[in-house]
Amino acid sequence: MSSKCDLLFGTLPEFVYKCGESDRIAAVFDYEKITFTFTDVKKEMDTLAAGLLSIGLRPQDRILICGSNTAHFFICALxxxxxxxxxxxxxxxxxxxxxxxxxxxxxxxxxIICFPANREVEFLNNLLNELSPELMYSVKGRLCSKVIPKLTHIIMAEEEHKHAGTFTLSEIYGRSNREKVDKLPDFTTWDTHKLVALQFTSGISTSAKLVGLTHYQLLNGCNAIVKAIGFTDSNCICCALPLFKMPIFSFLGLIPFIANTQVIYPSPSPLPKFLFESIKKFQCTHLLSNAVALGLILRVAQIQNVHLPSIENIILLGERVPSDLIKNITKQFENVQKVMNGYILTEVASIPILTWDTANIKGVGKPLNEFEFC
Incomplete structure (x- = not known):
């Protein structure tokens, strides 16, 4: 791992290992009552990685992870x-x-690794059975489907529901041991430009397409935001956006390992009640949200007379932020210094455009410095 011209070179596991001996808190999943130190993250990452390779998956196989802001969803990607x-x-x-x-x-x-959906219990398992009835009588790891021919392994994170043809996530963890961890691939030999992720575009203007992303892109997507905003190890950011959006994962999933910034996830689907409780409990200095969600948060906060003085900076991603929303922010967030508005882009797994000066329009449409490599 090295840094040159303010860019990061290395791999995701390399940066996790760099912090792997620290007992500082890296991430908190408040609703689940799960706190990960940097040491915990490294251990969980290694254990699950060894378990995944023990069930017949091979390096460079493609894995779809369907979930939201839960502890093991975060670990699965790493x-x-x-x-x-x-x-x-x-x-x-x-x-x-x-x-x-x-x-x-x-x-x-x-x-595919399936986490619970909002719609119904075992929602993804039911969809998979609808697509491929063979799953109901197949052997684990040996699904043979005409409809989805490449898919062989189904892993369910809903532990209380076990079915023929599917693994549970705890079962994958249980397949791991020290010997298998020791035999994990040597990431120190990998190139920083090695492919690590595939992500679908939003599909708003045309059908969703897959974008290939490297370790370098994910690391520097996060690094660009860290430098633009100035995150440090004294900051604590509360997440009210979904981790399944790759730019959000690149930013908040990796910021503990790049800036030693602590990340708080209030709940799988952050509702105002849980958000307020988490911000107060952990004295969060930053809040990541979008204009629609923040509008709801402010309305609830006003009704309940909630004040959150620890918040110093608010980062709003996505749609345009109405001016009246910005004016209302200081009523509940009286110590806010900056309200930032940015746009996420799957193709670079980051937030290439970010502004926080409402009176200055010269920078609108201009990418952050780290994206002006050419």
């Missing part, structure tokens, strides 16, 4: 990177079985 598996992140709330089929076939995924 574990795939550690095992030299190529991961992709998606929401578990597919509109129908055809949408899931499109993702699995288009991405040629060999495995």
């Amino acid at each position: 574990a795939c990177a550690r095992a030299n598996l190529i991961f992709s992140l998606m929401s578990p709330n597919f509109a129908n079985a055809e949408q899931l089929k499109y993702a699995l076939v288009k991405g040629e995924f060999r495995a």
Whole structure:
């Protein structure tokens, strides 16, 4: 791992290992009551990575991870990177079985890790059975489907529901041991430009397409935001956006290992109640949200007379931020110094455009310095 011209060179597991002996808190999943120190993250990453390779998956296999802001969703992505598996992140709330089929076939995924969806219990398992009835009588890791021919491994994170043909996530953890961890791929030999992730574009203007992303892109996507905003180890950021969006994962999933900044995830689907509690409990200095969500947060805060004085900076991503929303922010966030507005771009796994001076329009449309390499 090295730094040259303010850019980062290395791999995701390399940066996790760099912090791996620290007992400082890296991430908190408040609703689940799970706190990860840097040491915990390294151990969990290694254990799950070894487990994934023990069930017949091979380096460079493609893994689709469907979930939201939960502790093991976060670990799954890092574990795939550690095992030299190529991961992709998606929401578990597919509109129908055809949408899931499109993702699995288009991405040629060999495995899928299914976290609970909002819609119903065992939602993804039901969609998979609809697509491939063979799953109900197949052997674990040996699914043979005409509809989704590349898919062989189904891993369910809903531990209380076990089915023929599917592994549970705890079962994968249980397949790991010290010997298997010691035999994990040697990431120190990998090139920083090695492919680590695939991500679907939003599909708003045309059908969703897959974008290949390297370790270098994910690391520097985060690094660009760290430098633009000035994150340090004294900061604590509260996340109210979904981790399954790759720019959000690149930013918040990796910021502990790049800036030693602590990240708080209030709940899998951050509602105002949990958000307020987490911000107060951990004295968060930064809040990541979007204009729509923040509008709801402010309305609830005003009704309940909630004040959050620890917040110093608010980062709003996505749609345009109405001026009246900015004016209302200081009523509940009285110590806010900056309100930043940015736009995420899957193709660079980051937030290439970010502004925080509402009176200065010269920088609108201008990328951050780290994206002006040419």
